[in-house]
Amino acid sequence: MSAKAKFNKAFTPKNLKKIYMEHIVLSRATGIDNLTQKQFWRLLKDQIAITSRKAKAGTYTFTKYKLKLVNKGRGKAPREISIPTIRDRICLRALCNVLMETYKDTISFQLPQDTVRIVKNSVGSKKYNSYIKLDVSNFYPTIKHEELLKRLRSKIRSNVILDMIERAISTPTVSKPTKSDIANTIGVPQGLAISNVLAAIYLVNIDKKFSTIPNVRYFRYVDDILILCNRNKTEHIAKEIVHEFRAIGLTVHDPIESPHKSSMGSLGERFDYLGYEFRNEIIKKKSTPITTARSGSIDKLKDSLASIFTGYKHSKIRSLDFLTWRLNMRITGCVFQQKSRGWLFFFSEIEDEKLLHQLDMYVQRLVDRFDVKISPKSFVRAFHEISHRRYVTNYVPNFDKYTIPQMQNVLENFFNKNISGLTDEEIEYEFKKRIDRQSRELLIDLATNSSAS
Secondary structure, eight states: OOHHHHHHHHTSHHHHHHHIIIIITTOOOOOTTOOOHHHHHHHHHHHHHHHHHHHHHTOOOOOOEEEEEEOOOTTSOOEEEEEOOHHHHHHHHHHHHHHHHHTTTTOOOOOHHHHHHHHHHHHHTTSOOEEEEEEEETTGGGOBHHHHHHHHHTTOOOHHHHHHHHHHHHSOEESSOOTTOOOOSBOOOBTSTTHHHHHHHHTHHHHHHHHTSTTOEEEEETTEEEEEEOGGGHHHHHHHHHHHHHHTTOEEOOTTTOTTTSEEEETTSOEEETTEEEEEEEETTEEEEEEEEOHHHHHHHHHHHHHHHHHHHTOSSOOHHHHHHHHHHHHHOEEETTEEESHHHHTTTOOOHHHHHHHHHHHHHHHHHTTOOOOOOOHHHHHHHHHHOTTTOSSSOBGGGOOHHHHHHHHHHTSOOOOTTOOHHHHHHHHHHHHHHHHTTSOBOOSOOTTTO
16 A cells, blocks of 8 residues: 555544544643643534545645743753644644554664663673663754655655645744744654654664674664674774764764763673663672663652652542552553553563562652551562563553443542543543543553553
């Protein structure tokens, strides 16, 4: 099937409504038009029809994106996130599906922990003795539009699709729209459904080149690059990657000139990648690779656990049931909308059982400090269930499998929601809305969970 045929199928009114119901209806984010889900619902049929008609005719235009600044920490410039209107989000999701289907044989979209599993096995194979870790500076904002479109044209012939993509990445992101706003001429806005797949397409030639070098293992996840190789190749490979990225307008920090941004070293040293820390420990007089969570990730988890208790302390209701429910969600994670969400799902490749016991002890200290009579779930057991019984366990909730009576129970007992007079459809919506809100703070695996499909 050609890209244009996939496009026409993706932009039928029936499919656009499905996209809205599955991906967008629960979101509380509003675009620059400030249109809420409640307001959009009344316009849904007309807006879907307009989107379908204009997309296929090649006349669909995007409303300016609303700017959201995300704090990246002390001394760092905030990340700029672009928030589209609800109608544009439907359109961008459909366009993303077209790109994913078109490039499914060219681009691999692995979860971070899947990449980490391969890194872990490669480190343990003893085939390599060194690593190179490279950081792409200001990746999304410096992607050249013409370079990106040149790569897209190699697989997509339809001007309708290409023009829509160009309009999507050229639409400005603003705090408040004015007539003087100008279109973007460089960069891919972050936060759009198509952002990640376009970034992957932009680097497809570089990924292919360095993935085929003998006796070298190349990994890239968005803007984080890791190469495993032998010591005599490190400087040469690093310089070659810096050169290849520069040729398409991107800057990679040189590990020799900017060791605080990029680095090289022996696999006997500690290094981190994608939130994981890789280190060698002496066990029974042998050097054994150990994979654990980076200290910053552990600190953030502890802060979030403490904030749940603080929220309970300052709540007017002070429900122990709700405190336990929230705490268990943070400990075990959950499956919702066919995605595995939570800290343990993200760090399912760690080999550090000592850390899990420490986290359980930390939770118990919080229980004692706040003097609450509760028995929360365990990080140790949850990790075991995720590792060995992921698709059959009841210890980690799979909200996609909840029946209407189970949804009623959660709404009444944990959210104090009066459900009398509500239809099954309304109960399901109220349930999903609250679960979505609670699970948004959890890390998301970004892939379909096979047990829920």
